[in-house]
Amino acid sequence: MHLRSWLLVAITVGVGFGQISCDNRKQGEASKEVASEKMPKITFAEKGIYDFGTLIEGDTVDHVFTFTNTGEFPLIINNITASCGCTTPEWPRQPVAPGEKSSVRVRFNSRGKMGQQNKTITIFANTEPAMTDLQFKAMVNPKPDSAKKS
Template sequence: MKKILIAVFVLGLGGTLVSCGEKDSQSSANEFRDKMPVLALQDSASFDFGTIKEGDIVEKKFRFRNEGEFPLIINNVTASCGCTIPEWPREPIAPNEEASILVRFNTKGKPGPQVKTVTVYANTEPALSELRLQGIVQGGEATAAAQ
C-alpha cells in the first residue's frame, strides 16, 4: 500500500512539473515570436505601372524596415516568371534598419494585361511575403495603330 501511495505522489508531482513547464515554454514561445524580425513595407506591396510600350523595362524598389528585435534574413526571392528579376540584400538587416528589394520586369514579348508576383522568403512570421507588379503592356500593333 505504501508503494502505491508513493507511486501516485510521484506521478502527481511529475504531472504538475510537466504542466508548469508547458506554461513556461508557451510563454517563452510567445515572447520569442513577439521579437521575431518583421518585414514592414514602407509603401504598398503592389505597384501599378500603368500602360507602357512593349520592350520597356519597369523597375520598382520596394522599401522595407525590420521592425522586429532580431536581424531579418531574406533567404530567397522568387518571381512568377523569368521576365521578372528581383535583387535583394544578402546580408542580415538589423532591427530598425531599412533596405529594399529591386524588381525589374522586361516587357519584351509580353503584350496585354500583366500581373507579376514576387515571393520573399525570410525568417519572419509568416515566412513569406508577396510583392506585385501590374499594368498593361501595349504590343507593337497597338503602338503602331495609335500613331
C-alpha cells in the same frame, strides 16, 4: 498494506511530475510567444499592389520596394523568387539590423507580354511568417507596327 503505501507514493509522484510537465509546457508556449514577438519583421512602406501603369511591349521598368526591419533581431533574406522569368529581383545579401531600412528592387521586362500582367515576388526570410509576397501589375500594349505607312 505495504503495496498500498507504494501505490500511494507512486500516484503522488506521478501527479507531481504531471504538474511540473504541464507547467513546463505553459512556460514553453509563453517563451515561444515572446520570441515570436521579437523575431525580425519585414515592414514595407507601400501597401497593396504596385501599378507600373501602361507599357509598350518590350519596355523594361523597375521599382524599389523599401522596407524596415521592425523586429528585434537581424533580418536575413534567404532568397526571393518571381512568378515569371520576366521579373528580376535584387535584395540585400547582408543582414538588416533592427530598425534599419533597406529595399528590394524589382525589374520587369515586358518583352513577349501582352495585356494585363499580374506578377508576384515571394521573399523567403527569417521572419514569421517565413514568406512575404510583393505584387505588381502592368498593362502591356503592343508595339506600334513600324512596317505600316500611312
